[in-house]
Amino acid sequence: MSVTDDAIEAIKQMIVDGELKPGDRLPREPDLAERLGLSRNSLREAVRALSLIHVLDVRRGDGTYVTSLEPSLLMDAMGFVVDFHRDDTVLQFLEARRAIEPAVTELAAMRMSTTDIEGLAVLLDSLGAEPTVEQLVDNDLEFHRRIAAGSGNAVLASLLESVSGRTQRARTWRGVTQEGVVAQTLAEHRAIQHALATRQVDIARAVATLHVAGVEQWLRQTLVEQA
Structure with missing residues (x-):
């Protein structure tokens, strides 16, 4: 565990124990x-991560507060962190993505227009230079959506x-909790874009495989640590 x-x-334990209640302000950092x-x-x-799933509310110039949720909803939000770490279904979707995305990227290397590749x-x-995790995830989704469209295979x-x-949730949580993942993701995206631009079909497939396997590998390791 990181x-x-x-x-x-x-912080979760402070809320579970009732030391921090919905609407309470956290002590000074x-x-x-x-x-x-x-x-x-x-x-x-940690505060940034918990604000992403609406457990904490960071108010600039005022402090950080536990969100004013009903206790059951608050616990559900916090349980999300553990739930997806232990959910084998997420791993199955990551495995499926690892099987599909390289094939889509390979097709894009052959079919995607030069203009659309330059747009990537x-x-x-x-x-x-320094995007937030939220900005990176949004950009990541659009990046891969454009490549999928450029594959020419709607199915x-x-x-x-x-x-x-x-x-998406696993990718967001990895971005928050794993050091250096923002820079790593950007470097991998640029490698994919370069392979597409140079029409290196095999390279495009290979770098896409390595890229999408990163989240799966991280989650598998997390599951081992949880166990």
Whole structure:
């Protein structure tokens, strides 16, 4: 379990124990970090992760609050973190994506127009130097959607859209909890775009396989650690 996961678990326990209630404001960052024995950076990442699933509400200039949810809904939101870590169904969708996406990328290397491939580079550049996880995931979904459309196979594109959507939560959580994943994802996207631009069909398939296997490998390792 990562340090960020430890921080998430610590905040979760404070809510489960009733120490923090819906609507309560979290203690100041340095005070809470010292109390929990965590670095301020780990605590900050945990807060960002919990805000993504609407457990915490970060109000700029005012502080961070537990969202005003009904207790049962709040626990459901927090249970999501554990549920998807232990859900073999997510792994099955990731396996399906690993089977479909390389084939789609290979077809795109042969059929996608040069203009559309150049548009992928523009899409990646639009993220800037330091995108947030949320911006990266949105960009990632659009990146792969365009490649699927460029494959010229509407059936495969539809299948991939369905499968990919079911893995979005895992991809978001990986971006929050795994160090360096934002830069890694961007580098892999640029490698895919370059392979498409140079019409290297085999390379396009290979880099796509490595790319989509990353989330699956991370989740399998997480499941081992949970066990």
